[in-house]
Every structure is written in C-alpha cells, then in structure tokens.
Amino acid sequence: MTSILADSIIVEFPIYGGKSRSLKHTFVRAATGGLLSRNAAERVVVRALNRLSFHFVEGDRIGVMGHNGSGKTTLLRVIAGAYEPVGGTISVVGKVATMIAITLGMDPESTGYENIFLRATIMGLKPSQIAPLADEIAEFSELGDYIHMPLRTYSSGMAMRLAFAVSTSVSADILLMDEWLSAGDAAFSAKAQVRLNSLVDRAKLLVLASHDEKLIRKNCNKIMRLDHGEVVGFEAVSAQPAGRLPFAV
Amino acid sequence: MIKVDMSPFRQRLNLALKDIKDGVCSFNIWVMLGWLEIKQLYRRSTLGPIWLTISTGVLILGMGPLYGRLLSQDLSRYVPYLAVGIVLWSFISALITESCNSYILAEGFIKELKLPYTVYVLRVVWKLLIMLGHNLVIVVLVLGYFRPSWGWELLLAPFAVLLIAINGLWLGILMGLLSARFRDIPLIVTSLVQIAFFLTPIFWKPSMLGEYQWTANLNPLFIFLEIVRAPLLGEPVHGYLWMAAFGVTVIGFSITLLLFSRYRARIAYWV
Numbered sequence: 266m267t268s269i270l271a272d273s274i275i276v277e278f279p280i281y282g283g284k285s286r287s288l289k290h291t292f293v294r295a296a297t298g299g300l301l302s303r304n305a306a307e308r309v310v311v312r313a314l315n316r317l318s319f320h321f322v323e324g325d326r327i328g329v330m331g332h333n334g335s336g337k338t339t340l341l342r343v344i345a346g347a348y349e350p351v352g353g354t355i356s357v358v359g360k361v362a363t364m365i366a367i368t369l370g371m372d373p374e375s376t377g378y379e380n381i382f383l384r385a386t387i388m389g390l391k392p393s394q395i396a397p398l399a400d401e402i403a404e405f406s407e408l409g410d411y412i413h414m415p416l417r418t419y420s421s422g423m424a425m426r427l428a429f430a431v432s433t434s435v436s437a438d439i440l441l442m443d444e445w446l447s448a449g450d451a452a453f454s455a456k457a458q459v460r461l462n463s464l465v466d467r468a469k470l471l472v473l474a475s476h477d478e479k480l481i482r483k484n485c486n487k488i489m490r491l492d493h494g495e496v497v498g499f500e501a502v503s504a505q506p507a508g509r510l511p512f513a514v
Numbered sequence: 515m516i517k518v519d520m521s522p523f524r525q526r527l528n529l530a531l532k533d534i535k536d537g538v539c540s541f542n543i544w545v546m547l548g549w550l551e552i553k554q555l556y557r558r559s560t561l562g563p564i565w566l567t568i569s570t571g572v573l574i575l576g577m578g579p580l581y582g583r584l585l586s587q588d589l590s591r592y593v594p595y596l597a598v599g600i601v602l603w604s605f606i607s608a609l610i611t612e613s614c615n616s617y618i619l620a621e622g623f624i625k626e627l628k629l630p631y632t633v634y635v636l637r638v639v640w641k642l643l644i645m646l647g648h649n650l651v652i653v654v655l656v657l658g659y660f661r662p663s664w665g666w667e668l669l670l671a672p673f674a675v676l677l678i679a680i681n682g683l684w685l686g687i688l689m690g691l692l693s694a695r696f697r698d699i700p701l702i703v704t705s706l707v708q709i710a711f712f713l714t715p716i717f718w719k720p721s722m723l724g725e726y727q728w729t730a731n732l733n734p735l736f737i738f739l740e741i742v743r744a745p746l747l748g749e750p751v752h753g754y755l756w757m758a759a760f761g762v763t764v765i766g767f768s769i770t771l772l773l774f775s776r777y778r779a780r781i782a783y784w785v
Contacts, residue, residue, distance in 0.1 A: 351779075370623070
C-alpha cells in the first residue's frame with residue numbers, strides 16, 4: 266500500500282558562517298568555555314519545516330501550496346529521502362521518483378546518448394533496464410543526429426528536452442514534482458504534456474508543489490497549504506471526490 | 515520503505531552499516547561516476563591522464579639517479595625502490611586528500627537524491643584505482659628493466675593494493691564527513707600530506723636511520739606502502755607489517771562507524 270506518513274517532522278538548516286565552521290573556533294570554545302563558548306557556538310538555525318504531520322495514501326493527488334520559502338521543496342526533499350528530519354518520523358512506502366532537478370547527473374562533455382545512461386543510472390536504473398529505453402528516449406527527444414553530439418553543444422531547450430525525456434521514462438508509485446514540468450517549443454510541449462500526464466496518471470500518489478492555484482486545482486484532489494514551514498490549511502478540491510482527511514494537521 | 519527517526523545508537527549503527535552495504539552494492543553508479551571523471555580528464559586533451567603518468571615518470575627519472583648518488587645507493591636497486599614508492603605514494607596521498615572532498619563535491623547529488631553516502635566515497639576510490647592503473651606502466655617498465663628476483667610474495671602485492679583501497683573507504687567516509695562540517699580540514703590535510711612525503715620512506719630507506727630504524731614502523735603510511743613495495747622488489751615483508759595494516763584497518767573502520775552512525779543524517783545539512 267503506497268503511503269506517506271509523517272508525524273511532526275522538523276527540518277532545521279544550520280547556517281554556518283565562516284566562524285562556526287572553522288576548527289579554530291571549536292577548539293577555542295572547548296578551551297575557554299563559559300560566556301565565550303556560547304558566543305562561539307551561537308549559530309542561526311532556519312526551521313524549514315515545523316512539526317509537520319500528514320498522511321497521504323494511494324489515490325491522493327496532493328497539491329502543496331505556499332509562498333517562496335514556505336518549505337514546499339524542502340518537504341519534497343524530505344519525502345525523497347535526501348534530508349532526514351531532525352525531529353519526528355516519516356515513513357514512505359512505495360518507489361519514489363522525483364522531478365525536482367531533472368538535469369542532475371548529466372555531463373556537458375558527454376554525448377546526448379551517453380547522458381541518457383548517466384541520468385537514468387542516477388535515477389536508480391540498472392544498465393539492463395536502460396538499454397531497452399534508450400532508443401525510445403532518444404526518439405522522443407527529437408534531437409536527431411545531435412543525440413551523438415556532446416551535451417554542451419545543445420541549446421538549453423534541447424538539453425531540457427533530453428532531461429525531460431529521460432526523467433519521465435520511468436514509472437513510480439510516488440511522484441514528486443516541484444512545479445509542473447514543461448520543455449521545448451509549442452509542438453514539443455504538447456507532446457511532453459501528454460507524456461507527463463500519462464506518468465502522473467500511472468503514479469499511485471502525486472505530490473505537486475506549486476504556487477499556481479489553477480494548476481493545482483486542475484491536477485490535484487487535495488491541497489495542503491504551507492506557510493513558514495507549517496501546515497496552515499488542508500482542503501479537498503471540490504470538483505473531485507474528496508479523499509481521506511489527514512489524521513492530524 | 516524509508517523509516518527515519520531520532521533513534522538510539524543501535525538503530526543509527528544499523529543505518530550506517532546499511533549505507534555502506536547499499537553503497538558497495540550500487541557499484542553501477544560509482545563505477546560510472548568514477549569512469550566519468552577519468553573520461554573528463556581525457557576529453558579534448560590528446561593524452562589526458564597519461565600526462566600524470568609522464569610527470570611521475572619524469573620525476574622518477576630525475577630523482578632516481580640524483581638521490582641515488584646523494585645517498586650513495588646502488589642505482590639498480592634504488593631506482594626501482596623509488597619508482598614503486600612514488601607511484602604508490604601518488605595513490606595513497608590522493609586517497610587522503612581527495613577523500614576530504616568526497617561529500618563536498620557531491621553536494622548537488624546529496625541535496626536531491628536518496629543515495630547511500632558511501633557511493634560518493636567509492637567513486638573517489640575507484641577513480642584513483644584507475645589512475646593507479648595508468649601509473650602501473652611506470653612500475654612495469656622499471657621493474658622489467660631492473661628485474662629484481664621475485665619470490666612468491668609477489669602474489670601478495672595485489673591484495674595489499676586492495677587493502678589500501680579498502681582503507682580508502684573508511685578514510686573517505688570519515689574525512690568526507692569531518693570536511694563537510696569543518697571546511698579547514700581539506701586545507702590542513704593537503705599541507706600535512708606534503709610534509710608526510712618527506713617523513714615517509716619513499717626516497718630514503720628506513721635502514722638509513724640506523725638505530726632509529728624502528729621509528730619507520732610507527733608510520734601507518736609506511737606500513738601500507740611497504741606491504742606493496744617489498745614484494746614488488748622481491749624483498750620479504752615482515753609479518754608484523756601485515757598485522758599492523760590489518761590493525762589500522764580495524765581501528766579505522768571502528769572510529770569511522772562510530773562517527774558515521776552518529777552524524778550520517780547530518781551530512782545533507784552540512785554539504
């Protein structure tokens with residue numbers, strides 16, 4: 266059963282200035298103690314997520330809404346497993362695919378075709394799984410003979426098309442998206458949307474972070490509103506059948 | 515399933531061990547990333563990493579005859595000693611200095627992906643093993659020319675190299691972690707390694723120390739260097755060097771596991 270269960274998770278980013286990151290200050294602190302030590306240890310902590318609790322289950326299409334810096338992307342990264350919360354528990358059941366940084370792992374000096382393997386390996390595919398997909402990906406990206414040219418020779422649009430084609434070629438139980446993906450010019454974009462919609466439909470659980478309410482109302486059946494790392498609202502989108510409410514907000 | 519919580523030592527230790535195990539098992543990722551770095555050295559350069567081999571070769575050609583005479587050594591024995599020593603030193607010293615950056619340079623990956631941290635360490639170890647492979651050309655040429663009388667111990671040399679690489683694993687996990695937190699460490703380590711080159715028997719022999727010869731055995735860098743170098747030169751390896759090498763491995767992994775299980779989850783926040 267695909268689900269994401271979070272119980273009062275806390276994520277804090279320590280902000281290390283030049284001072285507390287240096288060894289000297291740690292030693293000085295250890296040696297002096299007292300008042301000075303507090304000064305030397307003093308560090309700013311940004312609490313990105315503050316006691317977040319929710320329960321997402323199969324069939325949920327969660328739209329995470331909030332201003333810049335409200336914790337949307339951080340939440341996605343916690344679900345993806347990149348950050349482990351400093352407090353609380355999170356349990357994620359199901360295979361996760363993230364569409365947060367779709368060009369991650371690609372190398373400008375390698376050819377487009379090599380980059381399919383690089384990117385797909387980073388996404389967790391085995392070489393034997395990539396080989397049958399590679400030609401389909403190359404064809405979908407419509408790069409023609411450019412697929413055998415180094416990535417650095419591509420325009421940014423071409424590179425995005427390739428990254429999009431690879432990243433959307435796998436299916437997963439849980440799909441994490443930071444803003445809706447789009448790539449390429451009008452003709453390609455239409456094709457890309459069909460592919461992305463099919464990926465979203467196949468996913469058992471979608472978490473889409475955006476500040477675009479229209480987009481979220483179109484694609485999601487529940488909206489979670491974040492502000493300063495806290496849940497400030499949780500609602501079902503009326504047009505679609507409402508799912509289960511979270512056990513704690 | 516990913517289960518994460520503020521947990522007692524035992525659970526953290528299990529997660530740390532799982533990270534190392536999963537990291538080793540994700541060999542398709544670190545093998546690929548390691549090769550990629552080597553390929554990047556080759557791209558748009560005619561000789562690529564061969565330049566490193568050439569510069570090592572030139573160093574040996576220059577230093578061999580010079581220091582052989584300065585230290586009044588028999589050149590047919592001193593040049594192979596120096597060549598093997600310098601090639602191994604470039605491997606060991608790179609393991610130490612580059613292990614500091616294993617996590618810092620993988621920042622982009624660490625902040626987005628759930629990959630075992632060990633993957634980023636093994637990528638560095640694998641890359642340096644490939645570079646050692648390039649430099650082996652020098653060892654083969656020099657040893658082929660001078661032909662020391664090898665014994666059965668020669669068979670131990672590959673295992674000794676493997677043991678160094680295994681030590682690179684804990685070193686990378688430990689130094690990567692400490693360096694991500696304290697950014698002074700890579701700089702300190704780089705300068706210490708430069709000093710260590712002169713303090714380790716590479717262009718001089720422990721026997722030249724006379725009554726202080728035993729002090730060389732206290733140097734862990736010498737221990738690992740010698741268990742590879744001695745068999746290649748057809749010299750016997752003392753059993754206690756192997757014992758010491760295993761000892762360092764066990765102690766290294768113990769300290770690393772202790773710190774890695776305590777701070778593993780913090781790495782993503784530090785890089």
